Amino acid sequence: MNPVVETILSHRSIRDFEEKKLTKEQIETIIRCAQAASTSSFLQAYSIIGVTDEEKKARLAEIASNQRHVAKNGHLFVFCADLYRHRIAFEMEGEQAVKNLESTELFMVALIDAALAAQNAALAAESMGLGICYIGSLRNDLEEVSRILDLPDFVLPLFGLTVGYPAKINEQKPRLALEHIYHENGYEKDKNKYIEQLRAYNETVRSYYRKRTGGLRADTWTGQAVKTLMKNERLYVHDYIKKKGFNKI
Structure with a gap:
């Protein structure tokens, strides 16, 4: 088995990290690997916010259901769907079709671009002996996350990615057949x-x-899945993404 496949198949989420920060070189390598991911029509419709300010990390941890590893990690990345630079591109090219950015298709492009970049980043980090955990619970309050990170319209925070040196490694969860x-x-x-x-x-x-x-x-998987899906969680997101300029048409 080659090392790439071995790294992928050994994945598990890490929620306990050593108190050791990533180096600048490690962070830049992870970002470059994220940027190497496929991107629809070369649009590169995402951005990554690195959060190093301890107060901001603590506030984001509160939003994310008080998960300790959101505040205590080697580095926190926040992946965003981003069409802001594309709005600027319209201005630079003297075009007036900014409304095109509000389409469901471009919203999907931005979501997919961000997800592909994030998985590249996660795989790169794990190949370096680091652990990772995706943080979807930042969507508990996207407006506050946007405020903390000072995000403009057409930039939507999607999820976090905590990276660091594992202090504890759990057994791998079994996947569907x-x-x-x-x-x-x-x-x-x-x-x-x-x-x-x-x-x-x-x-x-x-x-x-x-x-x-x-x-x-x-727990069973069906029981756990249904329990999760029975919750009326984050119903505000439908309106909020439109407020940020996405998915209007």
Whole structure:
């Protein structure tokens, strides 16, 4: 197995970091790797905010459900969908079609560009012996995150990425079976097959949690997923992304 595949397949989220900051060289390498990701139509419709100010990190940790590793890590990156520079490009080229930036298509382009860049950054960090954790809970209050980071219109914070030296490494969570994710030449819609596969996966996940917690937890994947999806979380996001200039048409 080559080292790249080995690094990918050994991924797990790290939430306990040593009190050791990343070097400037490490940060720049991670950013350059992020920039090497594929980008739709060469638009590069994302930006990355590095947060080193301890007060800002502490405030972002509060927003992110008081997760300690958001404040205590080697470095905190915030990935943003970004069409601000494209609005400037319209001005530079003497064009008036800025409204085009408000389309759902360009919103999706910016989201996908940011996600691809982030995964490159995560893989680069892990290949350097560092640990990472994505922080989606910054979306608990995007307006406050935008204020803290002084983000203009057409720049939307999507998620954080904490990076650092692992102080503790948990057992890897089991993923869905390959045949449940990969469909060949069309989507597999056999409900009975789906249920059979999910029941098998539930047992795998239940065993994982029992082992990890010494029998204190026995969650299933379907139970956990439904519990999450039953919450009416972050419903404000629909209106907020439009307020920032995205996804209007």
